[in-house]
Amino acid sequence: MTLQVCIMTPDRIFWNDQADEIILPTNTGQMGVLTNHAPLITALDIGVTLIRSNSNWNPVALMGGFALVKQNQVTILVNEAESAQTIGVDEAEIAFQEAKTKLEQSQGEKQRVEATFVFKRARARYQVVKQLGV
Amino acid sequence: MQALSCKKALGSVQAFTARPQTSVKRANLQVVAVSIKEVRVRIGSVSNTKKITEAMKLVAAAKVRRAQEAVVNGRPFAENLVKVLYGVNQRLRVEDVDSPLVAQRPVKSVALVVVTGDRGLCGGYNNFVIKKTEARAKELEGMGINVRLICVGRKGGVYFRRRPQYNIESTFEVGQQPTIKEAQAIADDIFADFVSQEVDKVELIYTKFVSLISGSPVIQTLLPLSPSGEVCDINGNCVDAAEDEVFKLTTREGQLVVESEQVRTATDDFDAGLIFEQDPVQIVDALLPLYLNASLLRSLQEALASELAARMNAMSNASDNAGELKKSLSRIMNRKRQARITTELSEIVAGASSV
Numbered sequence: 001m002t003l004q005v006c007i008m009t010p011d012r013i014f015w016n017d018q019a020d021e022i023i024l025p026t027n028t029g030q031m032g033v034l035t036n037h038a039p040l041i042t043a044l045d046i047g048v049t050l051i052r053s054n055s056n057w058n059p060v061a062l063m064g065g066f067a068l069v070k071q072n073q074v075t076i077l078v079n080e081a082e083s084a085q086t087i088g089v090d091e092a093e094i095a096f097q098e099a100k101t102k103l104e105q106s107q108g109e110k111q112r113v114e115a116t117f118v119f120k121r122a123r124a125r126y127q128v129v130k131q132l133g134v
Numbered sequence: 135m136q137a138l139s140c141k142k143a144l145g146s147v148q149a150f151t152a153r154p155q156t157s158v159k160r161a162n163l164q165v166v167a168v169s170i171k172e173v174r175v176r177i178g179s180v181s182n183t184k185k186i187t188e189a190m191k192l193v194a195a196a197k198v199r200r201a202q203e204a205v206v207n208g209r210p211f212a213e214n215l216v217k218v219l220y221g222v223n224q225r226l227r228v229e230d231v232d233s234p235l236v237a238q239r240p241v242k243s244v245a246l247v248v249v250t251g252d253r254g255l256c257g258g259y260n261n262f263v264i265k266k267t268e269a270r271a272k273e274l275e276g277m278g279i280n281v282r283l284i285c286v287g288r289k290g291g292v293y294f295r296r297r298p299q300y301n302i303e304s305t306f307e308v309g310q311q312p313t314i315k316e317a318q319a320i321a322d323d324i325f326a327d328f329v330s331q332e333v334d335k336v337e338l339i340y341t342k343f344v345s346l347i348s349g350s351p352v353i354q355t356l357l358p359l360s361p362s363g364e365v366c367d368i369n370g371n372c373v374d375a376a377e378d379e380v381f382k383l384t385t386r387e388g389q390l391v392v393e394s395e396q397v398r399t400a401t402d403d404f405d406a407g408l409i410f411e412q413d414p415v416q417i418v419d420a421l422l423p424l425y426l427n428a429s430l431l432r433s434l435q436e437a438l439a440s441e442l443a444a445r446m447n448a449m450s451n452a453s454d455n456a457g458e459l460k461k462s463l464s465r466i467m468n469r470k471r472q473a474r475i476t477t478e479l480s481e482i483v484a485g486a487s488s489v
Contacts, residue, residue: 011431031411040411043417064424077218077424079423079427110332113325
């Protein structure tokens, strides 16, 4: 337990706790961080981060941002973060399916950009409740 | 229901005070013509109204405090963001940043984001913002630039929807506590507009919180962002993002006052060993939307604080007004009562002497 993980959103500090390991959804794929990692900065995609303390994996949906790893301190700044407790399973699934069809039917640059955002967010929420990717 | 009845009562106070100002004589005559009972009823209604406006003032004051807490809660995020932005910029000085959010294009159409309140009864707050928007829209149209409006808050939406000369893109309602979800929805909208090149510039018009007595509507350029995250007004004057003002509502000698303090975030260079997992440009790409959202949220919070402060003032004025009205009405009533007693007495005396 030597990794200090701090997730911040614009309105509050969402998570501030010790952890053993964290897997980040970076722009270039998933990346695991263990203790004594070299200092690093990475952009985060909209996706799920997994935080391990002992043998418990905690999934948290992150809505885009970046992470800074420095001296065993992981600072994550995101637009929005949600944990499994605050998401309803059924709603997440419905929202996911809706966003998917909307993205497939989108036309024009503007609609596509918007639909992609909605889809990615819905997918992250859905993955958190389903605990996929563990 | 309560809000409705209180609005009615307030209207009567305003109508009441307006009369003596326009023609003093007529107002006096009118009051003379009514019976003591009517005056007494009126005093009752005025003092009820005063109670309501006083309560509304206190509610607004309590909410200002909550709005200020929200700003304080957002500090750690803003501080860290500025720190990282600064550090990345130090590294990027030599390179050209090419992010969609900083793209400077020749301006053909502009989106104006107008932040107003959802409710009235707050003095000129909503009107000032609307007037400023109209002036800016006129100015831009004079330059041959297309203007679209994005209205945040009900009052602005209602006003501009009634005027067909304005092209309203979308409207948002924020409610009594702006959260990141609302800021995000607005940011997504303008982001999509800007990236798809439907607009070339996004300006934000909101009321900056100065103090409890004054808040002034300001115009700020939201997009394109400057790569170093400076906040710019429309004239191109930029303020360093590391400097920030935090306001605090306190009481001094029984009066509510606002103290604002300048906060400077310590910015230092990253250590040389820092690994950039992606291309620095990609990291800036991830940082800037975050910055956009955070600054939008901050503006919404400040606008809300200004609205509440304006409401506090308006209600305090209304209470004072009602108090004065009550005083002059009770003077009239006492005079009438005295007159009646005098008449009765003189009648009795006259009757007794005639016996």
